[in-house]
Amino acid sequence: MLLQLPSTLMLVFAFTLALSFFYPRQLPGFLRFLLVAFLGATVMTSYNFGIGRDAASAGLLAMLALKPFETHSQRDAKSLLGFSLFAPFAAFLQDQGPVTLGLSVVAVLLCLASFAALTQNLPRISWRPLLKSAFSAGLIALPLAMAGFWLFPRLSTPLWGLPENALGGKGLGDRMEPVEWLDKLTDDSIALRVKFLDKTPDRNQMYWRGPVLTRFDGSAWIRDLGAMVRAPPSLGSDSNRNSVRYEVMMEPSSRRDLLTLDLPTQVPGYAKINAEFTAVTQDPVNELQRYEAVSSLQPVFTGQLDDMERMLALQLPGELNPRTRQLAQQWASETPDPIALANRFLSWIQKDFEYTLSAPLLGRNSADDFLFNTRQGYCQHFSSSFAVFMRSAGVPTRVVTGFVGGDYNKVGAYWMLYGKDAHAWDEIWVEGRGWIRVDPTAAVAPENILDTVDDLDSSKNFAESFFSSTFETSDWLRRSWNELILGYNAARQKDLLRPLGLNTNDAKQLTFVFMAGAAIALALTLMLLLRQRKEDLHEVERAWRIFIRKMRKQKHAKLQHEPAALYAERVAEIYRSKTPDQADRILQLCARYTQWRYENREFDSGEIKQLVSDLRQFKPF
Amino acid sequence: MSSQARDLVERFGDRAARLAFIRPKKPEPMPIELNRGRIYVLPTGFGLFIAAIITALLLGALNYNNNPAIFLAFIIAAAAHNSLVHAHLLLSGLCIKTMHAEPVHVGQAMQLRMRFDAKGARDRQGLELVCGDSEEKFDLLAREQIEVNIEIPATRRGWMQTGRMRVSTVRPLGLARAWSWIRPDTDLLVYPALESQAPSLPEAQGEGSQSRMHSQGEHLHQLREYRHGDARKQIAWKASARSEHLLVREYETQTAKEIQLDWFSVASLPYEARIARLARWVVNAEHSNCRYSLRLPDQFIASGSGPEQRHACLRALALMPHV
Numbered sequence: 001m002l003l004q005l006p007s008t009l010m011l012v013f014a015f016t017l018a019l020s021f022f023y024p025r026q027l028p029g030f031l032r033f034l035l036v037a038f039l040g041a042t043v044m045t046s047y048n049f050g051i052g053r054d055a056a057s058a059g060l061l062a063m064l065a066l067k068p069f070e071t072h073s074q075r076d077a078k079s080l081l082g083f084s085l086f087a088p089f090a091a092f093l094q095d096q097g098p099v100t101l102g103l104s105v106v107a108v109l110l111c112l113a114s115f116a117a118l119t120q121n122l123p124r125i126s127w128r129p130l131l132k133s134a135f136s137a138g139l140i141a142l143p144l145a146m147a148g149f150w151l152f153p154r155l156s157t158p159l160w161g162l163p164e165n166a167l168g169g170k171g172l173g174d175r176m177e178p179v180e181w182l183d184k185l186t187d188d189s190i191a192l193r194v195k196f197l198d199k200t201p202d203r204n205q206m207y208w209r210g211p212v213l214t215r216f217d218g219s220a221w222i223r224d225l226g227a228m229v230r231a232p233p234s235l236g237s238d239s240n241r242n243s244v245r246y247e248v249m250m251e252p253s254s255r256r257d258l259l260t261l262d263l264p265t266q267v268p269g270y271a272k273i274n275a276e277f278t279a280v281t282q283d284p285v286n287e288l289q290r291y292e293a294v295s296s297l298q299p300v301f302t303g304q305l306d307d308m309e310r311m312l313a314l315q316l317p318g319e320l321n322p323r324t325r326q327l328a329q330q331w332a333s334e335t336p337d338p339i340a341l342a343n344r345f346l347s348w349i350q351k352d353f354e355y356t357l358s359a360p361l362l363g364r365n366s367a368d369d370f371l372f373n374t375r376q377g378y379c380q381h382f383s384s385s386f387a388v389f390m391r392s393a394g395v396p397t398r399v400v401t402g403f404v405g406g407d408y409n410k411v412g413a414y415w416m417l418y419g420k421d422a423h424a425w426d427e428i429w430v431e432g433r434g435w436i437r438v439d440p441t442a443a444v445a446p447e448n449i450l451d452t453v454d455d456l457d458s459s460k461n462f463a464e465s466f467f468s469s470t471f472e473t474s475d476w477l478r479r480s481w482n483e484l485i486l487g488y489n490a491a492r493q494k495d496l497l498r499p500l501g502l503n504t505n506d507a508k509q510l511t512f513v514f515m516a517g518a519a520i521a522l523a524l525t526l527m528l529l530l531r532q533r534k535e536d537l538h539e540v541e542r543a544w545r546i547f548i549r550k551m552r553k554q555k556h557a558k559l560q561h562e563p564a565a566l567y568a569e570r571v572a573e574i575y576r577s578k579t580p581d582q583a584d585r586i587l588q589l590c591a592r593y594t595q596w597r598y599e600n601r602e603f604d605s606g607e608i609k610q611l612v613s614d615l616r617q618f619k620p621f
Numbered sequence: 622m623s624s625q626a627r628d629l630v631e632r633f634g635d636r637a638a639r640l641a642f643i644r645p646k647k648p649e650p651m652p653i654e655l656n657r658g659r660i661y662v663l664p665t666g667f668g669l670f671i672a673a674i675i676t677a678l679l680l681g682a683l684n685y686n687n688n689p690a691i692f693l694a695f696i697i698a699a700a701a702h703n704s705l706v707h708a709h710l711l712l713s714g715l716c717i718k719t720m721h722a723e724p725v726h727v728g729q730a731m732q733l734r735m736r737f738d739a740k741g742a743r744d745r746q747g748l749e750l751v752c753g754d755s756e757e758k759f760d761l762l763a764r765e766q767i768e769v770n771i772e773i774p775a776t777r778r779g780w781m782q783t784g785r786m787r788v789s790t791v792r793p794l795g796l797a798r799a800w801s802w803i804r805p806d807t808d809l810l811v812y813p814a815l816e817s818q819a820p821s822l823p824e825a826q827g828e829g830s831q832s833r834m835h836s837q838g839e840h841l842h843q844l845r846e847y848r849h850g851d852a853r854k855q856i857a858w859k860a861s862a863r864s865e866h867l868l869v870r871e872y873e874t875q876t877a878k879e880i881q882l883d884w885f886s887v888a889s890l891p892y893e894a895r896i897a898r899l900a901r902w903v904v905n906a907e908h909s910n911c912r913y914s915l916r917l918p919d920q921f922i923a924s925g926s927g928p929e930q931r932h933a934c935l936r937a938l939a940l941m942p943h944v
Contacts, residue, residue, distance in 0.1 A: 105696070119795040144702060530710065
């Protein structure tokens with residue numbers, strides 16, 4: 001967590017801690033007051049007097065840095081240690097990666113070692129055995145912790161809400177505004193990872209559908225919230241002929257939309273497909289979401305566009321963009337077929353338009369400005385102008401936002417989509433065929449939208465491909481982490497237990513499962529705890545014990561008080577009658593052992609080896 | 622041996638020890654082996670504090686389904702839970718073999734020596750022996766024995782038992798305390814208190830001086846059985862002829878004073894003060910190398926000297942009935 005702090009704060013905390021270490025006496029009251037005030041002020045100013053997750057975490061650290069100053073008794077030390085347990089947990093508010101967990105585990109083990117140190121009332125503490133015992137305590141705790149982690153009943157709905165500023169989403173909004181979108185298009189972090197379960201669609205069909213924007217106010221495209229409650233238009237059964245199944249792992253977006261391949265037909269139970277074919281969940285996606293869905297690549301629409309939808313899809317703000325309107329009406333009269341009209345528009349912009357992220361700002365009549373003046377822009381400009389044009393021509397059109405493209409991860413065989421892969425395209429309604437996807441940006445700059453990995457790979461030199469494969473591996477590791485650890489929740493727990501015939505909705509069963517798991521883990525723990533210290537025996541002594549054990553099995557047990565020599569004579573007497581050479585062997589072995597044990601003579605290594613092997617290989621019958 | 626302030630749970634355990642179902646229910650003979658039927662484990666105050674913190678952390682982590690946090694919380698919780706089991710295992714199998722103490726006078730500290738060993742080959746570190754207000758820490762390594770000395774106050778003359786003693790440990794993490802009560806039935810002797818400003822020893826009576834047995838002397842004291850090494854001229858042949866054994870003459874030489882300590886000579890004092898005075902006189906007499914005898918209401922200890930005589934007298938005084 002320390003590393004996530006602003007550097008000035010880090011320095012101040014380190015200084016405070018060092019001070020408390022080198023100045024073990026109690027500070028005078030006014031100095032302490034000054035220090036507290038100083039640290040408080042530093043924390044407050046670092047976060048611009050905001051109170052939130054980060055400031056609270058820094059405050060916690062400040063208190064922990066100050067506490068050693070008044071830690072003089074065991075009691076103080078205990079409370080300091082107890083509260084310092086909060087620190088590794090605060091770190092997880094910001095990042096839940098494996099590195100953070102690793103560091104936190106180290107921190108917790110240090111805490112345990114300190115607990116152990118407190119139990120030894122010694123003037124000087126030797127840390128090495130303490131750390132060793134803390135490490136082994138952590139190791140022994142693993143089985144039980146695992147049982148708790150996998151089997152402890154999870155909450156399917158949180159008891160209380162998320163702290164508001166904990167949400168930092170990569171989600172596509174309910175609005176599309178140019179400036180906001182520029183941020184998205186330069187975001188390098190992963191937004192979703194996708195694995196196709198049966199077949200992989202063509203790359204130019206990989207349009208990941210998010211929110212659909214229908215209302216236009218002249219500058220921004222806004223989502224029609226009414227679509228949330230309407231049912232989706234019906235699809236023909238032929239839609240299923242060309243469908244793909246895939247698994248998505250979506251990073252938290254703090255939005256309620258699940259991204260699905262255009263066009264979704266089946267989504268997980270907790271989501272539903274709205275009238276605009278966007279999969280919407282009940283609750284915002286605030287944690288890693290893992291889901292399976294099915295999409296149709298060739299949807300067949302059977303229904304009609306109802307009046308309400310048609311009106312929405314034709315709506316334009318009054319008198320804006322006169323030139324676009326004029327051109328659209330003119331072209332519509334020349335090419336009445338909507339598809340031909342769209343193609344005509346595409347071939348027009350293909351010639352004269354340029355794709356760039358540093359697009360000039362547009363005026364009030366944004367479509368006019370873009371189509372007739374600047375002619376430079378990115379997906380937002382292209383899709384918006386196209387929609388204005390088509391609506392002016394009387395064709396129902398809407399803007400669809402989502403992600404397109406992505407990189408293929410060869411190590412893990414999945415697709416990675418980044419924030420910068422966010423995209424906006426259009427859909428036009430054609431009577432008899434339904435909604436048809438039109439991507440004007442792809443017409444202008446297909447390489448920017450649909451780069452294929454193979455194209456890139458051929459142009460890469462060795463170093464680049466090495467780095468890209470390293471990157472792919474690390475992303476794959478991260479994905480596995482996400483899948484195994486971060487993606488685990490109440491739903492996954494249910495999936496895990498279902499094959500065992502268990503219903504996690506039944507609290508009794510779940511408790512039982514947890515108890516059973518904990519019991520097994522406890523048994524394992526006990527086994528580890530009961531390990532005994534092995535007696536440090538010489539190899540001859542060990543071999544001798546094996547020999548004695550063998551003899552005991554033959555009912556010739558050596559008595560506790562019996563010296564080896566006397567024992568040998570007693571047993572040899574028993575053997576003498578039947579197998580005299582066996583009797584001699586026993587006598588000789590015991591004599592050699594007695595020599596080794598009691599005679600004041602150093603055996604050389606060859607003799608010892610011989611004695612050991614003779615003792616071990618002795619067969620008592 | 623600064624004893625720390627007892628925490629809430631420890632005080633609770635101490636109080637609960639008086640309940641009828643807490644084992645051991647009666648004083649028990651040595652050796653005492655600690656098994657799971659009599660080991661009690663509870664979290665310490667610190668353990669309760671940590672448990673509260675873990676609960677808070679776990680609740681928060683579960684609420685946000687923050688998996689690394691859940692995992693970490695479970696690790697701490699499991700480590701804490703295991704320390705309960707571990708503490709139990711540190712005591713289980715421990716054996717108190719013997720208990721001894723040299724008698725001391727009332728008001729002095731009795732040095733109790735207890736010998737511990739254990740079954741199995743586990744190191745048992747950080748054990749604690751508590752008796753009343755005194756406590757002693759010790760480590761018992763695998764396959765070893767240890768003698769633990771603990772001082773307990775001697776408060777009353779006569780036979781004393783240690784009462785309820787506690788063997789406990791808070792290892793490994795200080796989050797849990799495992800303890801077992803032991804109630805040895807070993808009787809320890811406490812000599813009576815000594816009167817602090819007693820008058821000097823009574824004058825020797827009868828022939829007035831201290832006397833000593835000697836093989837040669839003027840006055841024949843007694844005949845006794847022949848012992849190896851006795852001089853031949855000592856043998857009382859005539860007497861031996863009448864007896865089955867060889868007898869020798871023993872003479873008495875008046876070499877030292879003999880003091881008679883008499884219960885009835887200090888009748889003016891209250892009961893316990895009489896005992897204290899006589900005890901003081903016994904100690905003083907022994908100290909000044911005198912021979913002394915002790916007369917008590919229902920017994921007489923014949924004249925003698927040396928540690929055994931001293932012990933016999935003090936023991937008799939210690940065991941005077943309490944009134």
